[in-house]
Amino acid sequence: MFLKISGLVVRNLINQLPMFSVLILAFFIVRLILMYKKNKKINIHRELIFFYFLVYIAIVYQIVTMQDISVGTSNFVPFREIMRYSFGSSLFMLNVVGNILMFIPFGFFITYLIKRSNFFLVFFLSLFTTATIEFSQLAVGRVVDIDDVILNMVGAILGYIIYHLARLIYPKLPSFLKKKVFIHVFIIIISLVVIDYYFMKF
Numbered sequence: 001m002f003l004k005i006s007g008l009v010v011r012n013l014i015n016q017l018p019m020f021s022v023l024i025l026a027f028f029i030v031r032l033i034l035m036y037k038k039n040k041k042i043n044i045h046r047e048l049i050f051f052y053f054l055v056y057i058a059i060v061y062q063i064v065t066m067q068d069i070s071v072g073t074s075n076f077v078p079f080r081e082i083m084r085y086s087f088g089s090s091l092f093m094l095n096v097v098g099n100i101l102m103f104i105p106f107g108f109f110i111t112y113l114i115k116r117s118n119f120f121l122v123f124f125l126s127l128f129t130t131a132t133i134e135f136s137q138l139a140v141g142r143v144v145d146i147d148d149v150i151l152n153m154v155g156a157i158l159g160y161i162i163y164h165l166a167r168l169i170y171p172k173l174p175s176f177l178k179k180k181v182f183i184h185v186f187i188i189i190i191s192l193v194v195i196d197y198y199f200m201k202f
Contacts, residue, residue: 024051024054027054028047028051045180045183045184046113048184049109049112049113049184049187050113052109052184052187052188052191053109053110053113056105056106056109056191057106060102060106060133061133063102064133064137073143074138074143074144074145075143075144075145075146075147076144076146077146078146078147078150079147079150080147081095081145081147082096082147082150082151096151099147099148099151099152099155100151100152100154100155100158101155101194102152102155102194103126103130103151103152103153103154103155103156103159104155104156104158104159104162104194105159105190105191105194106126106129106152106155106156106159107122107126107155107156107157107158107159107160107161107162107163108159108160108162108163108187109159110122110125110126110156110159111159111160111163111164112163117164119160122156122157122160123153123156123157126152126153126156126157127149127153130148130149130152130153130156131149134146134148134149134152
């Protein structure tokens with residue numbers, strides 16, 4: 001099932017690659033024009049991380065929208081679905097831990113990109129994003145689970161914390177690990193591992 005869903009996501013991304021490519025290209029063109037007009041120096045390292053963030057959002061979008069239309073009922077009672085799972089059970093690991101892990105990269109990326117330590121700004125940006133993703137399911141006949149929003153928010157907050165812990169650890173790392181290429185590889189690997197874990201939910 002893991003390989004089946006992983007392959008499905010990859011195929012969907014490939015099918016929509018032209019659309020995503022045009023959107024990302026258009027976004028970067030506008031972004032570069034605005035930076036040029038403001039006489040801002042282009043930071044390739046930062047722009048690459050921003051690109052990873054856009055790809056990550058596209059993958060999350062695919063994960064959410066590739067599911068079959070649900071015949072269940074929506075849940076608007078906080079923690080009701082979470083409490084149904086026994087701690088440590090396979091369902092707990094897939095539905096609770098999986099939802100948390102999926103949004104850890106979001107919290108990490110958004111904290112880096114806004115370049116601020118304002119927890120509440122990161123909190124509200126994360127809340128807006130996960131709530132928009134979750135409640136948009138109503139428009140296409142799928143169910144909404146408020147617990148998914150809660151768990152995604154926990155993941156985003158953990159991503160915020162991990163980013164600041166990484167900043168504390170970074171100065172103490174060996175010099176070769178401080179090279180930007182290692183930072184890019186690390187971000188890509190962690191994001192892929194987190195997303196692959198979430199595939200097991202289906």
